[in-house]
Amino acid sequence: MAQAVLGVIGGSGVYDLPGLEEIREExxxxxxxxxxxxxxxxxxxNTKVVFLPRHGRGHRLSPSDINYRANIDxxxxxxxxxxISVSACGSYKPELYPGLFVLVDQxxxxxxxxxxxxxxxxxxxxxxxxxxxxPRLQERIAEAAAAEGIEVRRGGTYVCMExxxxxxxxxxxxxxxxGFDVIGMTNMPEAKLARExxxxxxxxxxxxxxxxxxSEHDDVDVAQVLEVVRTNAQKAARLVARVARDFPAEREPCPAGSHHALDHAIMTAPALRDPELVQKLDAVAGRVLERS
Incomplete structure (x- = not known):
């Protein structure tokens, strides 16, 4: 397998990743x-980490204006x-309280x-x-949270609104x-594109x-969101850093098949593929396009 490289996408309020060493910007x-x-x-x-602020530093981009394809590419x-996507969200369950980290799986x-x-x-x-x-990546996050004394809840459905x-x-x-558990504005289509x-x-x-x-809580506003994010930003950075420190040197096969998600996925016959689109897919799909 290839060298494991951990990417971190920072959401609202998370525009940097403390703890990175030997940093270069590109x-x-x-x-x-x-x-x-x-x-x-x-x-x-020993883990290479690549950090990208989803909204840009200074929060220049709204959820609808983010170029998700370029980010994943x-x-x-x-x-x-x-x-690892770090994302602010709202809760639909009393037990999923502000300040809690939820490791959603749908x-x-x-x-x-x-x-x-x-x-x-x-x-x-x-x-x-x-x-x-x-599943294995989520397990690593849960193990890191336990090691750092950070409470997380595993499982749940994230509905992404526009x-x-x-x-x-x-x-x-x-x-x-x-029956949805949390709501946010950014994990779709990000998760779909990561899969592709x-x-x-x-x-x-x-x-x-x-x-x-x-009924017992005020309606959500930006000030409320940022107050909780500021309180938890260091905790999130500590959690991600712990995952990175314990990360394997080589990429692990994913039990959900993400490492070979494009196997048998491309339907268009090689002779009929648009050369311009194929060229744009060089990074995303080069592994399968080169052999077909």
């Missing part, structure tokens, strides 16, 4: 457009094999303005999203009635609020 070009920012490449222990070009996509695939006309592919989170507005009350009670790029993906969802369904 603005990697992508055929899919501009990524959110330059990546910061460094080491934690540049992480792939930087050699990333596994991604997603529901309610976005509608975003490019959600690297593939399309000229090169069609279908990957499985049945198990979008890498935003940038927060939920209406009707939306909030509807999603809660459907054969990068193992896992989320640390930082609960910041109870959305607006809870």
């Amino acid at each position: 603005l990697i070009a992508s055929p899919w457009g501009e990524p959110s920012d330059a990546v910061r490449i460094g080491r934690v222990g 540049v992480l792939k070009r930087a050699g990333v094999t596994d991604i 997603f529901v996509d309610r976005t509608y303005r975003r490019e959600s695939s690297f593939f399309g006309k000229g090169c069609v592919a279908h990957v499985s999203m049945a198990r979008p989170v890498g 935003g940038p507005q927060f939920s209406s009350y009707a939306e909030s009670v509807t999603y809660r009635s459907l 790029a054969e990068i193992t993906y896992a989320t640390i969802a930082m609960v910041t609020d109870y959305d607006c369904w809870h």
Whole structure:
């Protein structure tokens, strides 16, 4: 297997990753457009880590304006094999309280303005999203949390709304009635694109609020979200650093199959593939395109 390289995508309030050593900054070009920012490449222990702030430093990009394809593409070009997404979210369960970290394992996509695939006309592919989170990567996060004394809850469904507005009350009670656990604005199509790029993906969802369904809590606002994020940013950095310190030197096969997600996924016959699109797919799908 290839060298393991840990990618970290920082969400709202997480624009840097303390603890990185031997840091260099690189603005990697992508055929899919501009990524959110330059990546910061460094080491934690013996593990190579690549950090990317999802909204850009200074929070320049709304959830709908993020170029998710470019972000995943540049992480792939930087050699990333596994991604930890650190994301703020609202909670639909009383026991998932603000300040808690939830390791979700399922997603529901309610976005509608975003490019959600690297593939399309000229090169069609279908990957499985049945198990979008890498079980072994999630296990490593849970083990690191236990070692650091950080409480996490494993499992749950993250519904991704378009935003940038927060939920209406009707939306909030509807999603809660459907059994969803948390809500956010950014993990879709990010998780889908990571899967297409054969990068193992896992989320640390930082609960910041109870959305607006809870009668005993104020409606969510930016000040409330940022207050909780600021309180927990160091805790999140400590958790990610612990995962990195204990990370294997070589990429582990993913039990959910993310490391070979494109096997048998491309439908378009080689002679009919659009050369321009194939060229753009060099990083994402080069492993399978080169042999077909």
